[in-house]
Amino acid sequence: MKQNKYSYVWVSLVVLVFGIIFIPRIVDRVKDGTIVKTDRMNVKSGNEELAFITLNGQKRRVPEFTFLNQDSLIITDKDYLGKVYVVEFFFTTCPSICPVMTKNLVTLQEEFKDEENFGIASFSINPRYDTPHVLKEYADKYAINDLDWHLMTGEHEAIYELANTGFNIFAAEASDAPGGFEHSGLFALVDKRGYLRSRMDKFGNPIIYYRGMILEEKGENSTGETEQISILRTDIKKLLEE
Structure with a gap:
């Protein structure tokens, strides 16, 4: 029972850290449209030689x-x-x-x-x-x-x-x-x-x-x-x- 309890604690900590670090970044990308622009682009980024x-x-x-x-x-x-x-x-x-x-x-x-x-x-x-x-x-x-x-x-x-x-x-x-x-x-x-x-x-x-x-x-x-x-x-x- 203790092992399961500690496992749940660690999982909760991982989820919490992920939310603190990554969710604000995702929200910002949605706001400025970069996710949409990237996903919908049907050509390469243009960094390559033409x-x-x-x-x-x-x-x-x-x-x-x-x-x-x-x-x-x-x-x-x-x-x-x-x-x-x-x-x-x-x-x-x-x-x-x-x-x-x-x-x-x-x-x-x-x-x-x-x-x-x-x-x-x-x-x-x-x-x-x-x-x-x-x-x-x-x-x-x-x-x-x-x-x-x-x-x-x-x-x-x-x-x-x-x-x-x-x-x-x-x-x-x-x-x-x-x-x-x-x-x-x-x-x-x-x-x-x-x-x-x-x-x-x-x-x-x-x-x-x-x-x-x-x-x-x-x-x-x-x-x-x-x-x-x-x-x-x-x-x-x-x-x-x-």
Whole structure:
């Protein structure tokens, strides 16, 4: 009987100590949301080196391109060498995801406004309508003012080749889609040497692209997909330090 009694005492002491030390920490984590954020994240923490995107065993680089920007200046892939930049495919009359994508990119513009080695490349998938003049009006509307954020237009076939083959980011004309075009709403991340990079998922595979069509402050969309602008920001900083 004495042995059982002492056993109960020791168990009680262990439970008491655990409660004193660990429960306040757990409560604090619940309050600041870190448990939820950690458990729901479907990618790695980002502390690892960013992966190179490969095709047939070769590191993928941004293909050569030449287009006109919103100021009617000729912009090529060479203008981005030495810079870390984000790539998107959009169109100015898009009634659905493009305004969200642009707002997310404006957030990144403000975050890195003092970083001379950061840029953004926006390619219109409706180049017949999106002339440099139209793109300039769009830039003014959304306060796009970074000198290294080029909104580009050009030959229709060249832009679709760049999107679907060069970046493997889907874009297509579709009469039944909002605005007459379908596109994925994904962002690509490019390093200073022109290579496509990304962090890895929880299984150790590159996520390849970042979701650009969910507002960072919203957190997730109606289907439960989480925003990825916060992790994109972290990964941009990492590449800027390389």
